[in-house]
Amino acid sequence: MGKRILMIEDHEDNRRILRDLLTSKGYDVIEAENGIEGVSAAETCRPDLILMDIQLPGIDGYEATRRIKANSETRKIPIIAVTSYALSGDDVKAFEAGCDAYVAKPFSPRDVLAKIRDHLVSG
Amino acid sequence: MKSPPLILIVDDNPTNVEIFQTRLAANNCSIITALDGEAGLRMAREHLPDLILLDIMIPKMDGISVCRRIKSDTSLPFMPIIMVTAKSESKDIVAGLEAGGDEYLTKPVDHRALVSRVKSMLRIKELHDKVHEQSAQLKFQLETATKIQTLFWPKIPELEAGSRIWATSLPAAYVGGDFYDVIVLPDASLLVYVADVSGKGVPAALIMAALSTKIRIEAQQQNEIDALLATINAGTHQLISEEGFFITIVLGRYWPGTGKLQIVLGGHLPPLWQGKSGAHQMVFARGMALGVSPDSRYERNEIRLSPGESILFYSDGIVEARDKNSELFGSERLTNIAANSKGPPFGKAVLESVRLWQEGAPAADDQTILEIWREEKSCPY
Numbered sequence: 001m002g003k004r005i006l007m008i009e010d011h012e013d014n015r016r017i018l019r020d021l022l023t024s025k026g027y028d029v030i031e032a033e034n035g036i037e038g039v040s041a042a043e044t045c046r047p048d049l050i051l052m053d054i055q056l057p058g059i060d061g062y063e064a065t066r067r068i069k070a071n072s073e074t075r076k077i078p079i080i081a082v083t084s085y086a087l088s089g090d091d092v093k094a095f096e097a098g099c100d101a102y103v104a105k106p107f108s109p110r111d112v113l114a115k116i117r118d119h120l121v122s123g
Numbered sequence: 124m125k126s127p128p129l130i131l132i133v134d135d136n137p138t139n140v141e142i143f144q145t146r147l148a149a150n151n152c153s154i155i156t157a158l159d160g161e162a163g164l165r166m167a168r169e170h171l172p173d174l175i176l177l178d179i180m181i182p183k184m185d186g187i188s189v190c191r192r193i194k195s196d197t198s199l200p201f202m203p204i205i206m207v208t209a210k211s212e213s214k215d216i217v218a219g220l221e222a223g224g225d226e227y228l229t230k231p232v233d234h235r236a237l238v239s240r241v242k243s244m245l246r247i248k249e250l251h252d253k254v255h256e257q258s259a260q261l262k263f264q265l266e267t268a269t270k271i272q273t274l275f276w277p278k279i280p281e282l283e284a285g286s287r288i289w290a291t292s293l294p295a296a297y298v299g300g301d302f303y304d305v306i307v308l309p310d311a312s313l314l315v316y317v318a319d320v321s322g323k324g325v326p327a328a329l330i331m332a333a334l335s336t337k338i339r340i341e342a343q344q345q346n347e348i349d350a351l352l353a354t355i356n357a358g359t360h361q362l363i364s365e366e367g368f369f370i371t372i373v374l375g376r377y378w379p380g381t382g383k384l385q386i387v388l389g390g391h392l393p394p395l396w397q398g399k400s401g402a403h404q405m406v407f408a409r410g411m412a413l414g415v416s417p418d419s420r421y422e423r424n425e426i427r428l429s430p431g432e433s434i435l436f437y438s439d440g441i442v443e444a445r446d447k448n449s450e451l452f453g454s455e456r457l458t459n460i461a462a463n464s465k466g467p468p469f470g471k472a473v474l475e476s477v478r479l480w481q482e483g484a485p486a487a488d489d490q491t492i493l494e495i496w497r498e499e500k501s502c503p504y
Contacts, residue, residue, distance in 0.1 A: 011409050013393075013409070014406045014407070014409070017404050017405070017406055018406060055408065055422055082406070084408035084422035084423060084424060085408075085422065085423045085424070085425055104425070105406055105407055105408040105422070105424050106386070106393070106396070106405045106406060106407040106408070106424045106426060107405060107406055108398075108400070108403050108404075108405050108406075109403075109404075109405075109406060110400075110403065
């Protein structure tokens with residue numbers, strides 16, 4: 001079975017673009033539309049990696065990351081933060097919240113593949 | 124309609140003509156007459172009567188043929204025709220109506236029926252003329268509005284460092300609800316956007332005019348485009364939403380010298396970036412359309428255009444253009460055009476492909492494109 005990736009992203013169009021690419025590369029993709037759903041899916045589905053959008057309705061991606069990293073059952077899952085604008089300091093905040101890497105929007109899904117591979121190997 | 128109304132009587136029987144003439148003249152109508160089909164047709168074309176009383180059995184050209192010729196000549200104004208036929212010939216009545224006749228009378232003619240049918244047909248003629256006149260006025264106003272709308276399109280400035288901008292907007296109706304602008308900010312960066320008001324025609328164009336002015340004013344106060352869009356949404360939300368509209372927008376701020384480009388999306392399709400590694404769909408930070416919620420917040424995306432790269436802002440009329448089988452042009456075709464072009468610009472090629480795609484089918488939506496690109500530096504030696 002392919003590695004399982006949890007994608008937490010509130011915009012359907014963005015989920016579609018990522019889903020199309022990741023499934024075509026053999027990954028098993030599960031999706032959550034907000035932070036609460038995402039934290040819960042991390043606990044129940046135990047993905048191999050999480051792509052975490054930061055701007056989410058309800059709790060944001062930083063808070064969702066903190067909750068996932070605070071749970072000993074899910075702490076080891078690598079999280080790649082998807083920030084909107086890295087220069088504004090989102091990258092620093094992402095690392096502080098416990099993210100393992102970040103990618104700034106806009107990005108091509110191809111650009112994120114290498115990062116996903118790196119973190120799946122090291123994880 | 125003429126005053127008094129002008130009626131053409133076409134009948135080969137002088138007694139009938141005289142009876143009709145006397146009756147109708149007593150009802151304040153001017154009368155002209157013809158005794159055969161050819162003369163009737165000629166007089167109809169020459170005098171453009173308000174009504175024709177047309178006997179079917181007449182020499183040289185029968186009434187059915189005269190009727191068909193008048194009704195099929197689109198250069199003639201609407202002239203109601205009452206077919207006159209012998210009572211026994213019911214198939215003539217059907218043939219007369221199928222040839223475009225509007226009413227019929229049977230002989231021997233009941234004089235009260237004659238006068239009331241003539242009056243009824245003249246009322247229809249008058250209404251028809253009024254509608255025709257109003258539609259001509261409306262067309263004139265729309266043509267004027269279309270000319271005025273082109274005054275909103277900005278003059279695109281010359282840019283440094285090989286940066287170029289090209290934009291165009293093709294309305295589906297006379298005036299469109301799509302718009303774009305290029306505004307030079309005090310630090311020589313440019314504010315550019317493509318926006319699309321839901322709906323088309325005059326109401327959409329008026330909303331467009333209001334919003335375009337608002338953006339030009341606010342842009343002088345607020346340069347950060349995420350905050351600018353939030354301010355514009357908050358300031359126009361009530362106006363837009365109360366009238367049942369919403370507006371999608373892709374707004375960018377571009378620094379021509381360095382190629383830096385910031386983008387915010389308000390419910391609009393993300394732009395297509397043709398980078399060094401090709402053109403493909405990208406994950407953008409997105410926000411809500413204007414007029415949806417008064418406190419929408421927006422996130423900035425940032426890219427850098429290198430020489431030889433291009434970015435295309437476009438409205439949904441591009442990807443939702445349909446061919447004659449109703450198939451959508453689609454974002455994949457759009458991406459392929461960019462991917463297969465040798466280098467920027469490719470906006471004109473996109474428009475041309477869309478035009479060919481929808482050949483034979485009417486454009487259902489406004490189509491707008493704004494492209495920013497940097498020319499590839501070439502070796503001068």
